[in-house]
Amino acid sequence: MELRGTSVIVTGASRGLGAALADALGREGARLVLVSRDQEALGSVVDRIRAQGGEAHAVVADVSAPDSAARVAGTSSALVGPAEVVIHNAGTLGPVPLAALADTSDADFEQALATNLLGPFRLTRALVGSMALRGRGTVVLVSSDAASTPYAGWGAYGVSKAALEQLGRIWNAELSAAGVRFLTVDPGEMDTRMHREAVPEADPATLPRPEQAADRVLALLWEAA
């Protein structure tokens, strides 16, 4: 698909893979709405993209909050037009160091589901009707190999990502005929703050950069019809 002029929402865009995706999409001429809780970090990503001639707007929101989906969808549509692509990148590991399931509180488990599963569900629901009516749209779900491999200590996160992948498969079964495509992406290990918190013993120098993963996501979007 052509990315120039395409309206794209990226959640979790203030750092890590989200910021790398925003930079790459900005360079390609996409019209970006970037979502994060962190107003200051998000503002610097927006400024960087604008300084390079791209279009980006900041929407400060917590994707896990039930009322954020209508707000993000409406603000975004007012600023760059109805979303043609949404990339659900915002995610949480929960408290670190990671805890075994037996030691995970209700609140921490629920927060992982709220951010990693319910947030993408609600925002997708607010956007796909218009995509289906127009007959096209792309929804990217950022997942992890923890969705299929049962790593000890990654319980709430792994469960939420497994559910997220199934969410994408079911959305796809329901909406592919209407022209809405759901892509699930495992970016692999990257040198991000989340990775450093989850695996503090890893040597960052040996890890791929988020920019490399961002390029792979863009390649997927180009291939998408």
Next chain:
Amino acid sequence: MKHALREAATPVTAAAGRLLHVDPRRGMLADTHIDALPELFRPGDLLVLNDAATLPASLHGTVRGEPIELRLAGEETDGTWRAVAFGAGDWRTPTESRPPPPSLEPGDVLHLGSGLRARVEALSEVSARLLRIRFETPPERFWTALYLHGRPVQYAYEPLPLPLARVQTPYAARPWASEMPSAGRPLRLELLARIRARGVALASLTHAAGLSSTGDAALDAKLPLPERYEIPASTVRGVTEARRRGGRVVAVGTTVVRALEAAARSGGGDLRPGPGLTDLRIGRGFEPRIVHGLLSGIHARDSSHFELLSAFLPGPFQLLYTLHVITGGYRGHEFGDSTLILG
């Protein structure tokens, strides 16, 4: 607009979805369910939907320290907004019982929360409640602040505040509507997919549905105020193709009728794509040039929407329709039942 039928209204949580099918050609009224809608179309028909999302159009704030509520009634092409102002109170009081706003003059600054400031540019001659205002906030900050501080315009028959997500159609896109274009609310994606599978084409336009009630009889009599719309080229092609194959063009909601018929009139009978502004009033005796049928809510006989229905209901049907919706217990508000007029 008055809502005689609303007195029997039930909360939005009640099961909705009755459909009254009026077939003027065969002289028939039939009680059915919204799930049966696909079977009432013929392959080749075209369904046109208004994809306007509902704005968080109600803003509470102050002017010279006194409370004021603004309801945004539409953006003008010069970047100003039309707005209707109310005094103290909120949606729990019916609009006709709300106190008027503090007396306003051009130049007054309204403080509307989340850093939103607007300046009064002009007052309407029809009603001191109707203002033209300019927000003194750049677009990105305006939209983010509006979505943080604004709430959807709410109906007095609803006991609890409605979240913004509840007043959207399932396919809402650009936030242009002051109130929900409610005719499309029952059209779930699964239902739209079944309509499409029947060989019915779908198309959309955006029409800035305005306020239904202002609390001022003189101003209510002027509703709907001029509203902007935009018709994509693909929708014009869809209409042309439907007519060529003998299909019927069915509007979802009165806003779609107004946009299509206004665009056809301004094009000298030809439907042309693009933006427009319409003050077209549709009622008894109006002859639609584009639209053959209408999916709408249930409307009371004294409402402006009933006037519009009349353009599609031949004379004898108007009384029959009214009797039928009353004796049949149809619900006539934004979250109520539906009418399809199609023959």
